[in-house]
Amino acid sequence: MQKNIPQSMQALIEKVDTHFQHDEKIKTMFRNCLSNTYETTLRPQDDGTTFVITGDIPAMWLRDSAAQVRPYLMLAETDADMADLVQGVIQKQFEYIVHDPYANAFNETANGNRYHDDITDMTPLMWERKYEVDSLCYPIQLAYLFWKATGRTTHFNDTFKEAVAAILKTWKIEQHHATQSTYHFVREGCPAQDTLSHDGYGAPVDYTGMTWSGFRPSDDACTYGYLVPSNMFAVVVLNDLSEIATDILADEQLAQAARDLAKEIDHGIQTYGKVEHPEFGTIYAYETDGLGNHILMDDANVPSLLAMPYLGYCDVNDPVYQNTRRFVLSEANPYYYKGKVAAGVGSPHTPEHYIWHIALAIQGMTATTEAEKADILETFKATDADTNFMHEGFHVDDPAQFTRPWFSWANSMFSEFVLSQCGLQVKASPLSK
Numbered sequence: 001m002q003k004n005i006p007q008s009m010q011a012l013i014e015k016v017d018t019h020f021q022h023d024e025k026i027k028t029m030f031r032n033c034l035s036n037t038y039e040t041t042l043r044p045q046d047d048g049t050t051f052v053i054t055g056d057i058p059a060m061w062l063r064d065s066a067a068q069v070r071p072y073l074m075l076a077e078t079d080a081d082m083a084d085l086v087q088g089v090i091q092k093q094f095e096y097i098v099h100d101p102y103a104n105a106f107n108e109t110a111n112g113n114r115y116h117d118d119i120t121d122m123t124p125l126m127w128e129r130k131y132e133v134d135s136l137c138y139p140i141q142l143a144y145l146f147w148k149a150t151g152r153t154t155h156f157n158d159t160f161k162e163a164v165a166a167i168l169k170t171w172k173i174e175q176h177h178a179t180q181s182t183y184h185f186v187r188e189g190c191p192a193q194d195t196l197s198h199d200g201y202g203a204p205v206d207y208t209g210m211t212w213s214g215f216r217p218s219d220d221a222c223t224y225g226y227l228v229p230s231n232m233f234a235v236v237v238l239n240d241l242s243e244i245a246t247d248i249l250a251d252e253q254l255a256q257a258a259r260d261l262a263k264e265i266d267h268g269i270q271t272y273g274k275v276e277h278p279e280f281g282t283i284y285a286y287e288t289d290g291l292g293n294h295i296l297m298d299d300a301n302v303p304s305l306l307a308m309p310y311l312g313y314c315d316v317n318d319p320v321y322q323n324t325r326r327f328v329l330s331e332a333n334p335y336y337y338k339g340k341v342a343a344g345v346g347s348p349h350t351p352e353h354y355i356w357h358i359a360l361a362i363q364g365m366t367a368t369t370e371a372e373k374a375d376i377l378e379t380f381k382a383t384d385a386d387t388n389f390m391h392e393g394f395h396v397d398d399p400a401q402f403t404r405p406w407f408s409w410a411n412s413m414f415s416e417f418v419l420s421q422c423g424l425q426v427k428a429s430p431l432s433k
Contacts, residue, residue: 005035008079009072012424019422025381030418032388033411037068041408042085043108049095050088051108055406059105059113059127062093063217064409066138067302071415073149073426083150090146090155093139094163099123101163101170102131102183104219119186119200131183131214133174133230134303136167137237144240145426147248156248164241168257171234175264177205177212177225185214193220193348206290209268217301218349224289228273229303231265232313238262274320279332283324284308297335298328300347300356300393302413307362316366329363339396342379346393350403354393357383361413365420373421380414390414 013031020026043051052065069086076083096106103126107113110124120129143155173180184200196202196214205212205225211234212225238258245255269284275294277283284305285294298305306328309316327333328345335346337353344355344363357380364376383399384390390410394402404410419425 005038006075006079006082008075008082009035009038012075012419015424016418016422020418026377026418029380029384029388030415033390034071034415036389036411037408038072040406041068042089044085044088045092045108048084048088049092050085051092052089053408055408056404059107059115060092060096061105062096062135063104063132063138065089065093066142068408068412070142070145070426071412071419073145074419074424076146077149083146083152086142086146087152087155090139090143091157091159093142094159096125097136097139097163097166098159099125100129101136101166103127103129104132104135104215105130116187116190119188120184128219130185130219132217132219133171133211133213133227134217134233136170137230137233137303140164140167140237140241141233144237144244147244149426153248156244161249161251161254164254168261171211171261171265174212175209176207177202181212183214196221203289204291208272208288208290209264209266210272210290211265216299217303218299218347220299220347220349222287223295224287224293226268226272226288226290228269228284228286228288229298229305229307229311231269231273232308233303233311235262235266235269236312238265277323277327277332280327280330281323282320283327284320296327296332298333298345299335299349300345300359301349302358302362304328304345304359304362306345306359306366309366310362316368325366337396341399342383342394342396344379344396350393351395353396354401354403355396356393357390357410358392358413361410361417364417376417377421380417 016030017027041053052060054061054064069089072082072086076086105127107125107127112124115128185196186200187195202225210226210231213222213227213230215221239262242255242258245251272288272290273284274282275285286297287295303311305324308314308321314321337346337355345359346355360376364373367373383394385400385402391402392404392407
């Protein structure tokens with residue numbers, strides 16, 4: 001019996017134990033990874049909100065915190081205390097967005113702690129102000145999935161309304177980044193991927209209908225400002241928001257605004273985000289600028305091109321997705337690595353030949369064959385460095401060489417994959433649509 005975890009979590013662990021009754025390694029890894037976020041990263045606040053650290057960094061990322069608690073939506077369906085905890089995360093996220101929709105990570109209090117003294121419009125509440133489209137997508141999706149899992153609607157309150165208004169305003173401004181945006185970010189004395197070029201405003205872009213992002217979900221700077229996977233995620237959550245506005249808020253003006261923006265962004269993706277590859281056919285680019293430039297790659301962090309069906313943007317059998325997937329899982333992708341122990345997607349955020357457990361989880365959850373899913377499961381077992389936890393990146397030849405021993409997002413993604421292998425997933429999640 002696990003200590004200090006809710007009965008609902010113990011019951012879910014027992015379901016997984018039954019499914020994998022002959023696989024002690026997976027049972028141990030799942031038990032550790034599922035409970036880790038609950039036991040080590042959630043900090044309930046006096047005001048009913050929940051602060052969530054990433055693990056080894058004492059700040060709350062909008063993206064990471066949503067992904068960290070996503071498996072707990074299954075528990076929130078029947079466990080009111082767990083539902084309160086997740087609702088507290090959602091409330092905290094939207095309070096942060098109201099504070100500044102351009103910041104990606106925040107402090108527990110306005111204590112002035114920060115990753116670096118960057119040249120941007122900081123406040124004492126912000127840990128970092130790297131503007132990332134996905135940081136605004138994740139809280140909307142979590143709020144939507146929480147509603148579908150629990151039936152609760154009290155989190156669609158005035159703070160939520162104020163935050164989504166700020167998100168829509170920001171995304172519309174950033175459709176015209178060069179002419180309307182005041183956002184800038186300069187970090188001095190750092191690697192190139194940690195700061196924006198062109199005096200902190202990023203490389204030139206032309207209007208496409210997509211919305212501009214300064215940084216990727218890895219927190220690395222975009223080379224070209226239109227990050228295609230993040231725009232795909234924006235399309236998904238804008239349609240979620242339209243449903244919330246219609247069914248809960250009775251605000252048809254907001255619903256229509258969300259639908260209209262989703263159409264504009266999606267038209268941009270379909271018009272500017274595709275390229276013809278000589279080997280793989282029509283595929284999606286990772287980034288583009290509307291000026292004819294593209295980057296053909298994928299990154300382990302989510303949103304990614306590999307994660308399109310997981311995010312809810314397309315069906316797993318969509319032909320362009322399948323073409324893109326074959327590209328991503330090949331050495332044509334500069335961040336796909338194969339070694340003695342494992343093969344998978346890495347990131348320019350970590351050293352060469354390091355692949356990520358997050359990307360392996362996404363690969364497994366978007367696989368269409370049981371053989372590929374089984375292979376991913378075995379890869380997880382072989383690459384935890386005998387810690388029974390997941391890591392950020394690990395070396396393809398030697399998993400004992402890894403980054404971030406305490407990385408809650410990776411633990412939660414592994415948990416989601418294992419649960420999917422048991423036929424368990426969040427109700428109304430994109431994968432089940």
